Amino acid sequence: MEQKRIPVTIITGFLGAGKTSLLNKLIGKHPEKKFAIIENEFGETGIDGGLIATATDAIFELNNGCICCSLGEDFLHTLETLLGSSYEFDHLLIETTGIADPSGIVDAFISGNTVQERFRIDSVVCVADAENMEDLFDEQPEVRLQLALADLVLLNKTDCVHSDYLTHLTRLIKQVAPMAKIVNTTFCNVDGTAVLDTNSFSGEVVEKSTLSFFGMDLQEKKQAGQKSFIHNPQSHESNPKHDISSVGFTFEGSFDVNKFGLWMQNYLYFNRENIFRVKGIMSFDQTEDQFVFHAVRSSFMFEVGKPWGNAARFSKLVFIGKNISGQELEANLLQLLAK
Numbered sequence: 505m506e507q508k509r510i511p512v513t514i515i516t517g518f519l520g521a522g523k524t525s526l527l528n529k530l531i532g533k534h535p536e537k538k539f540a541i542i543e544n545e546f547g548e549t550g551i552d553g554g555l556i557a558t559a560t561d562a563i564f565e566l567n568n569g570c571i572c573c574s575l576g577e578d579f580l581h582t583l584e585t586l587l588g589s590s591y592e593f594d595h596l597l598i599e600t601t602g603i604a605d606p607s608g609i610v611d612a613f614i615s616g617n618t619v620q621e622r623f624r625i626d627s628v629v630c631v632a633d634a635e636n637m638e639d640l641f642d643e644q645p646e647v648r649l650q651l652a653l654a655d656l657v658l659l660n661k662t663d664c665v666h667s668d669y670l671t672h673l674t675r676l677i678k679q680v681a682p683m684a685k686i687v688n689t690t691f692c693n694v695d696g697t698a699v700l701d702t703n704s705f706s707g708e709v710v711e712k713s714t715l716s717f718f719g720m721d722l723q724e725k726k727q728a729g730q731k732s733f734i735h736n737p738q739s740h741e742s743n744p745k746h747d748i749s750s751v752g753f754t755f756e757g758s759f760d761v762n763k764f765g766l767w768m769q770n771y772l773y774f775n776r777e778n779i780f781r782v783k784g785i786m787s788f789d790q791t792e793d794q795f796v797f798h799a800v801r802s803s804f805m806f807e808v809g810k811p812w813g814n815a816a817r818f819s820k821l822v823f824i825g826k827n828i829s830g831q832e833l834e835a836n837l838l839q840l841l842a843k
């Protein structure tokens with residue numbers, strides 16, 4: 505029998521943005537859940553295996569120190585230790601270090617087969633500090649990366665800034681996280697917001713966020729007979745200083761699965777420094793179901809979505825990254841459509 509996969513919420517955000525505050529809020533808000541928590545802090549090493557084994561509930565674990573790890577092998581080792589321990593938990597929370605690119609952590613859940621069998625990413629949540637975000641946005645590329653990977657952005661410390669300024673910050677966030685849900689918070693108060701069990705990597709949610717990226721105007725603008733449509737909502741207002749942008753495509757018909765897989769593997773590999781995230785809903789030739797596509801850096805995965813039935817086939821893909829050439833990408837993707 506297939507084991508139920510444990511949902512994982514990855515919390516990112518720059519130093520002092522409010523990640524630990526959010527962890528505490530989530531634990532308080534969900535007494536019904538038994539959490540395992542991984543803290544990815546710099547300068548601390550070692551895993552307190554004994555603590556995992558004896559922890560009886562989530563708060564115990566948080567208050568008595570968390571599992572510390574660094575990235576790479578150590579991180580995978582931490583996950584293995586967790587799974588191998590007698591500690592039973594039904595949700596994994598990961599607080600990533602504030603000063604690094606969190607894509608390695610997201611990637612571990614996408615590309616590691618064993619990890620994928622036991623865990624599924626529920627969502628990537630980024631806490632942004634309203635007071636300092638704009639300066640950091642310019643100075644720290646990691647801040648833009650953290651936002652670019654997020655499914656949910658909590659624009660926190662709203663008590664520290666004027667409400668008009670929040671509108672400006674929201675626009676800034678949308679430049680690099682066009683599909684993310686953005687919620688304003690103070691002390692990461694998420695009482696009215698679903699943060700856990702949002703299933704942000706599921707077909708339904710990806711479909712919704714992908715469609716919202718394209719907006720309602722897509723069908724109107726699309727010309728009859730056109731095979732694809734490029735949409736870049738930020739192009740007219742993007743700031744060249746902020747080098748991350750997004751570009752979306754809609755294709756009619758279906759892709760050739762082999763051609764697409766091979767091309768994507770190469771494309772992501774050679775552009776791993778520039779492409780941070782790709783999401784989409786895809787139709788493949790000779791398949792009955794929709795496929796949900798996710799890529800983080802050079803790793804990608806497909807999940808089976810709902811059946812197409814008699815609906816017209818299409819694929820929608822959104823790329824987020826640096827220096828993306830929409831025209832070039834479109835020309836490449838068009839070659840991969842099934843004849």
Ligand SMILES: Nc1nc2c(ncn2[C@@H]2O[C@H](COP(=O)(O)OP(=O)(O)OP(=O)(O)O)[C@@H](O)[C@H]2O)c(=O)[nH]1
Pocket residue numbers: 517518519520521522523524525526601602660661662663664689690691692
């Ligand atoms: N005024 C104000 N302070 C906040 C808010 N949210 C968090 N803080 C404070 O900001 C400080 C940092 O919050 P943390 O939750 O520790 O932030 P963090 O992201 O975990 O910090 P690091 O682990 O250092 O990266 C703490 O003193 C919090 O009490 C808020 O909405 N408004």
